[in-house]
Amino acid sequence: GAVVSQHPSWVICKSGTSVKIECRSLDFQATTMFWYRQFPKQSLMLMATSNEGSKATYEQGVEKDKFLINHASLTLSTLTVTSAHPEDSSFYICSATKGLPPYNEQFFGPGTRLTVL
Amino acid sequence: QKEVEQDPGPLSVPEGAIVSLNCTYSNSAFQYFMWYRQYSRKGPELLMYTYSSGNKEDGRFTAQVDKSSKYISLFIRDSQPSDSATYLCAMSEGLNFNKFYFGSGTKLNVKP
Numbered sequence: 001g002a003v004v005s006q007h008p009s010w011v012i013c014k015s016g017t018s019v020k021i022e023c024r025s026l027d028f029q030a031t032t033m034f035w036y037r038q039f040p041k042q043s044l045m046l047m048a049t050s051n052e053g054s055k056a057t058y059e060q061g062v063e064k065d066k067f068l069i070n071h072a073s074l075t076l077s078t079l080t081v082t083s084a085h086p087e088d089s090s091f092y093i094c095s096a097t098k099g100l101p102p103y104n105e106q107f108f109g110p111g112t113r114l115t116v117l
Numbered sequence: 118q119k120e121v122e123q124d125p126g127p128l129s130v131p132e133g134a135i136v137s138l139n140c141t142y143s144n145s146a147f148q149y150f151m152w153y154r155q156y157s158r159k160g161p162e163l164l165m166y167t168y169s170s171g172n173k174e175d176g177r178f179t180a181q182v183d184k185s186s187k188y189i190s191l192f193i194r195d196s197q198p199s200d201s202a203t204y205l206c207a208m209s210e211g212l213n214f215n216k217f218y219f220g221s222g223t224k225l226n227v228k229p
Contacts, residue, residue, distance in 0.1 A: 004160075034217075041125060043205065043221040044161070093160050106217060108153075108160035 002028050004096050006109035013084055014117055021079045021112045023094030029074035030096035034106065035067075038091040050077050084116045120144055123206055123220030132229050136193040140206035140220045143187065147208040147218070150182050152191045155203045155222065164204075165191065196227045 003026040013019050023033060032051050036044040048069050050056040056069040066088075068080040077096075081088055091113050095106040123140045130136055138152075148169055153161035165180040167173045167189075173180045179192040189208075193200055206220040 006160075041221070041224075043121075043123075043219040044217075045219075046216065049216070091158075095160075105163060105166065108162065110160045111158065113158065 002096075002098060002105075002107040004030075004094065004107045004109040006092075006094055006112050008112060009110060010113040010115075012115045012117065015085055016083055018080055018082045019084055019114060021081075021092055021094075021114075023077045023079070023096070023109055025075045025096045025098070025107070028096075028098040030077075030098055031074075032097045033071060033077040034095045034097075035069060035077075035079050036093045036095065038093060038111075040091075044093060047079075081114065084114070086116045089114055089116045120218040121206060121208060121220045124223055125221050127224040127226055129226045129228060130196055132196060132198060132227055134196050134227070136196050136200070136225060136227075138191040138193075138204050138206075138223050138225070140189050140208075141187055142189075142208060142218075144208075144210070144218070145184075145187065146210040149209045150180070150189050151207040151217070152178075152180055153205040153207060155205055157203075161205055193225075196225075198227045198229050201225055201227050 005024045007022045035047045038044050047062045048056045048058045050071040052071050052074050071077040093111040095108045121142045150167045152165045155161040167180045170182045170184045177194045181190040203222040203224045205222045207217045
């Protein structure tokens with residue numbers, strides 16, 4: 001199997017605080033991990049791509065200093081939303097790949113629902 | 118223009134019906150085409166994966182890719198209430214496989 005977990009599954013925080021979300025590949029080593037954001041009734045929007053031991057590559061329009069990504073090991077990546085504001089409320093989903101191109105299926109985590117009050 | 122267009126629905130069908138879900142795209146470089154199923158408040162799970170044009174069948178599911186028309190389809194035969202979910206198409210280029218471009222998803226409701 002290829003299982004990806006996320007923690008927490010949901011979090012509520014006050015405006016101005018920081019929130020850390022963990023993404024773990026449970027039964028495989030992930031060569032690459034991805035962070036997505038999904039608004040209600042909208043598609044998944046890629047925020048950043050991260051490889052273990054190197055800096056994340058952010059998509060255009062995504063603030064690096066606001067969404068800090070740390071890919072500490074081949075099984076763990078974290079996304080920290082710094083100084084969160086209500087507009088950061090969203091569903092955050094990570095995915096991980098275990099293969100190399102040209103075929104590297106993405107396995108998705110269950111998502112983390114963030115609500116900023 | 119979005120890279121990938123998908124009718125958001127919702128699509129409501131009776132149990133046992135054949136369901137057709139579709140996406141169109143604009144980037145002719147896309148070579149890998151995927152269909153994901155996403156239940157409410159859950160992460161997407163891969164249903165079907167197709168490379169280039171053609172058909173692929175897996176049980177009640179059939180994926181079709183027509184690169185000349187930039188059009189992909191997912192057919193679900195003998196639909197079941199448990200098929201009720203949002204279906205997302207995704208695609209990527211051959212040389213930069215990592216980046217997926219997703220459709221907005223079609224919400225399907227199969228009524229018993």
